[in-house]
Amino acid sequence: MSAPSISVxxxxxxDLPASLPQFGHIRRYWxxxxxxxAAKLLPGEYYVTLHGEMIVxxxxxxxxxxxxxxxxxxxxxxxxxxxxxxxxGESAWADATSAATRYGNVAMEMxxxxxxxxxxxxxxxxxxxxxxxKVLAAMTDVGAGNIEFIRNYMRTEGFAVAGEDLGDVYPRxxxxxxxxxxxxxxxxxxxxxxxxxxxxxxxxxxxxxAPQTGDVELF
Numbered sequence: 001m002s003a004p005s006i007s008v009x010x011x012x013x014x015d016l017p018a019s020l021p022q023f024g025h026i027r028r029y030w031x032x033x034x035x036x037x038a039a040k041l042l043p044g045e046y047y048v049t050l051h052g053e054m055i056v057x058x059x060x061x062x063x064x065x066x067x068x069x070x071x072x073x074x075x076x077x078x079x080x081x082x083x084x085x086x087x088x089g090e091s092a093w094a095d096a097t098s099a100a101t102r103y104g105n106v107a108m109e110m111x112x113x114x115x116x117x118x119x120x121x122x123x124x125x126x127x128x129x130x131x132x133x134k135v136l137a138a139m140t141d142v143g144a145g146n147i148e149f150i151r152n153y154m155r156t157e158g159f160a161v162a163g164e165d166l167g168d169v170y171p172r173x174x175x176x177x178x179x180x181x182x183x184x185x186x187x188x189x190x191x192x193x194x195x196x197x198x199x200x201x202x203x204x205x206x207x208x209x210a211p212q213t214g215d216v217e218l219f
Contacts, residue, residue: 017051044102048076052179059131061143066176069120075178080107083149129164
């Protein structure tokens with residue numbers, strides 16, 4: 001028997017498209033507003049889509065790299081919290097599946113390697129960078145460290161940056177469309193986003209919907 005289908009905005013949708021086996025924990029769903037299947041990333045997660053799914057996340061001081069193969073449309077995004085894992089396997093995040101990829105050096109390597117394994121070509125990769133806001137004025141500026149890391153990483157690896165929205169004081173909601181390469185960013189009012197504040201404080205301690213001010217297609 002075939003899978004049941006539902007009609008959404010005049011289109012018939014059945015099951016979610018197949019994902020790579022390592023991404024079974026990622027939340028995926030049909031987004032009726034954007035008329036697209038979507039994958040939502042939490043801190044420390046990354047995702048590679050074979051089917052042009054939109055990838056969504058919310059960033060405070062974290063950074064996301066939105067990466068795609070310009071020729072094939074294969075694409076993915078990460079959401080890293082801190083620049084480097086220097087723990088030699090003894091990280092304080094070891095209780096989570098996404099422990100290693102909470103760090104920028106691991107998150108970038110995993111994302112790029114999975115894209116190449118899926119058929120992307122290194123020479124075709126396009127990078128757009130988002131995040132690194134200083135959302136907690138009274139605490140260490142982790143966002144600045146994440147920005148410094150990702151810029152150094154891009155230079156060291158010889159990758160060009162096609163677009164970026166880094167720094168400032170706002171949390172951001174990010175929508176990435178690998179098929180087209182478009183990144184849409186909603187800057188959130190940092191003074192009202194208690195969920196992001198709580199998350200930022202939580203992971204910063206381990207290292208020792210919000211109103212929108214804009215909805216802009218940045219790159």
